[in-house]
Amino acid sequence: MRTRAFVALTTGALALTAVAVPAAHADDRPTGSALPFSSASAAAAPGGPKISNVSVNGGKTVTAGVSKKTFNIKFTAKDPQGIDFGIAALWRGGPNADRAEKLLSIADHTNLDNLCKRVDSTTSTCTIKVLADPKAPIPEGDLDNANAGRWNIAVYAEDKRGNGTENQRYGTHYVKRAAKATAKATPDPIKKGKTLTVAGSLTRANWDTNKYAGFAGQSVKLQYKKKGTDTWTTVKTVSSNSRGKVEATTKASADGSYRFTYGGSTSTGSVSSKADAVNVT
Template identity: 45%
Template sequence: MRIRVTVAAATGALALSALAVPAAQAAEGPGATSAARSVVADAVKTPADDSRGDTAISNVVVNGGKDIVLGTTTKKTFTVSFTVKDNSGVEWAQAILWHGPDFDHLDGGAVADSSNGRATCTKVNATTSNCKSAYTVKADVDLIDSLAGSWKVWAIAQGTDGNYVQKDNVKGFRIQRLSKLTVNASPEPVKKGKTITVTGALTRASWNSGKYLGYTGQSVKLQFKKKGASAYTTVKTVKSTSGGALKTTVKASVDGTFRYSFAGTTTTPVVSATGDYVDVK
C-alpha cells in the first residue's frame, strides 16, 4: 500500500516523495490478508493514534539518545530502535521520521534506508521483538535551515494475529545545525588592572547556503579559569550582534584563560570556544 505525500520536493528538504507503508505480510487464517491491508491503509490515511488488540510499541531511542548535529556537508547514518510486543508474536514494524506542526501538515520527513522502509525486528521471545531502522541524511542535499529543531517518530507495528498499534508521535528528537564559537582576549600579556578586550563570534551551519553564518541575538557566557584551576566560572553574559559577533571588556587581575560558552537552543547545539590564555604582569 502506497500513499503519496509530496514534501518540499522543490526546496531540497529532507523529503518524503513517497510516504510508504508496505502491505503487511498476512498471518494465516480466514480474512487475515484483507485485515492486514486495511490496517496499513487506515494507518497511513489517518495518522492519529490507532490500535486494535494488545500490540504495543515502547523503548523508542533515536541516535542513542543524542541530538543529531550536522554541519554544512555532514553525511550521517543514525538508528531508531524500539520494542514491539504482541501476545501472538510480532509480524512487522516501521518507523517514519517527520517534521512539522502535525502529521497532516508535515514539511519534511524520512523513511528508513531499507528497501521496503521497514524495521529489522529480532525476536526476543514468543511475544516480544526488538526492532531497528537506519536512516541516512546528507546535510547539503537533504536539509534546509527551517528543518532544524524538533522532529518526531511515527510508528506502526502488527502482530501475527492481525492486531496492531499505530502512533503518530512515539518519540521526539532534534536535528540541529552545527555551531562554532571563537574567542580572542587581548592584549597579551597585559598589566594588572588594565582593560582586556574579549572578542569572538558565534556561528552555525546554514544548510541553505553551505556556509557558517552568524547567530545573532543569542546570550553567550564569558567564562574565566584561573591559572591552576580545574573549572571555568562565568564572568558575565554577552549578546551576539551582527554576524554573531561578541565583544566585551574586563579588568586584568590574575593569569588565566578566557572562553565564550553557548548553552544552545532547540535548533543549535551547545558549544564552548577553545580557551585563550592571558598572562597578567
Template identity: 40%
Template sequence: MDLAIGASGLDQRNRAGSAPVGLTVVPSTRVSSAAGTVDRLEWSADDGRTWTELPLTGSGAAAAASLTVPATAAYVSLRISARNDEGGALRRTVLRAIAGPAVPGDESAGGTTISNVKVNGGKGLSIGTSGEVQITATFTAGDPSGIARAGLYLWHGNFNAPDGIEFAATECVPVNPTTSTCTATVYLWDVRFSLASNALAGSWRAAAWATAKDGIGFTDRHGAGSVALKRATRLTANATPEPVKKGKTVTVTGAFTRADWSAGSFKPYASQPVTLAWSKINTSAWGTVKGFKSDSAGNLKTTATAGSDGSYRFSFASDSVSAVSNSPADYVDVQ
C-alpha cells in the first residue's frame, strides 16, 4: 500500500498560520485495484512523543480532515493508518510534515557543540551603494566522535520569515580528534542586489550548525552570533576664514549624507546629531567643541572661537542602522 498526503492553507514555506489547515489522504495499492480505507489520521506537535486523533470526513479517495495548528507549535508531524479490502495495511509517520506558527528553538543531539562564533571579528560593517562585500565568520565545532560537516548563514528579520538570507561557504579544519575550527565566508557580489532595501540595515543574526562523524550527534543554533550591516555615512567640513585672528569666530560648514540602499545613491541625512571636534596642531587627540544637528537638507553649519592653530572636523557616532563616520580634517591657521 501507499499513501498520498496533501495540505492546503500553508504559506510558501509550508508553514501554517492561524487559519485551519486542510489535510487530504488518498490510499492506494500497487499493482491492484483493491479499495483502500483511511482508518486514522493523527497529529503531533512534539515530534511524535504524543499523538492526537483528527476526525475524518469520507474515506478512500475522499478522506479529509481539518487541523488548527496551535500557535505554540513549531512543527507538526502526521501519522496515518490505512488498510485495503485485500488484507493489506499501512501505518505511515511523517515527522515534521509541516511547519507551525512558532519560531523553532535551537536543536541538538548527542555531544555536538558550537562555540566562539565571531562574525567580522565582532565588528559591524559600513556598506555603501555598490561593489562587493566579503564577510568572514569563525567558530569552533566539537563532538566526541569528531565533526563531519558544519555551516553558517546570516539572516535578517524574523527567523520564520526572514527578509534577507546570505549563505556562507564554510571550511572546517580539525585541530584534534574531537574539535574543528571553522571559517565561513559570505560573499555579497554586488550590494545593489544583495542589499537592495534600506529595511535590511541593522543587526543580522548568524545561524550555525554541525553534524558529528558518528551520524548521531548534531547541533543547530539559530542565533549563534550577530553582525551589524549599516548604511555608510559621509561628512564634509570646511572651516573659514583661513587664516583667522585669535579670538575671532571660525565658521564650519559641511554636508551629511547616508547610503540609500533602495535608491543606490547617497542622500542627505537630515536632523541628525553631529559633533564638531578640534585637534591642536602636531597632536592626534580630538576634543569635542560642541554638538548640534544637521538641518532638514542634511547641511551642517556651526561656529567656534579661534584659540590656536589646529584642525576641525565633523563626527557622527552611528545609530542602529547607520555607520560611524568622520569628515576629513580642515586646518585653520590662527594668527
C-alpha cells in the first residue's frame, strides 16, 4: 500500500486541521489552494472511482452543544479495480467559498487505511467519523457562532491504481447550535376552566463562550396533549424575552401535558421541552 501524506490546509494565518490526500498528489495542489483534498491530478485522473450515496449524520442535521460532537459521513465508492482509500470532510469558506476557512475532519487519524470496507471486488462503503469541537483552541477551533449554518461536503476516493476522484462540493449539510427548552405548568392540580400558567426558558449553545445562554426574541409554541392520546396541539405562540424566558396562559380543560416547542432556524436546532403533566379536577 502506498504511503499517504497529511497536507495542512492554510488560509493566511489560519491553520486548519490536516486532511489526508495521497502523497503522489501532494505536489500537485494548485498554488494558493486551500480546499479539502484539492489536487489537480486527482481531479483530472481518468477513470477514477465513482462516488455516490453520500450521507452526513444519517441525513439528520448536526446539532452541537458546548462539548465535542462526533458524527459519520458515509459514501459508496466504485471502480473496476477496487477501492483503496476514501475520506470526507465538511468545510466552510469565504464569500465565494473558494478557500476552506473552517474544516470538520476525521476524529481519528490513526486508522486511515480502514475507513472503507469492501462490499465486493469493485465497491466499498466508506465511513468517516467526524469531530466537531467548540472547545478546540482558536484558530484551530472547529466551531464558532459565525459558522453555524450550511457547510460544504467534500469527498475523495482512490482506486487501487492510484487514480483519485474528488468532489469539493458534493452537496451541503447544516451544522447548528443546539437549543434547550423547559416548561412548568402551575397550579397542579387545577380546577376545570381555571387559568393555567406555563413558564419556561429557551436557551442555545454559545460556541464562543462554551455556555448555554438565553435565546431572546424567538417564537415558541405552547402545545397540549390530552391524557391518553399521542397528538400534540398548538395552543398559542409566544416570544422569548431578553433572557430567553417564555410564559403562556391557557384555560384548563382536561388532564393532559404541556410543553414548549421551538422550530429552529438556519443556525439553531429545533427543540421541545419535556412534557409537564397536569391534573384537572
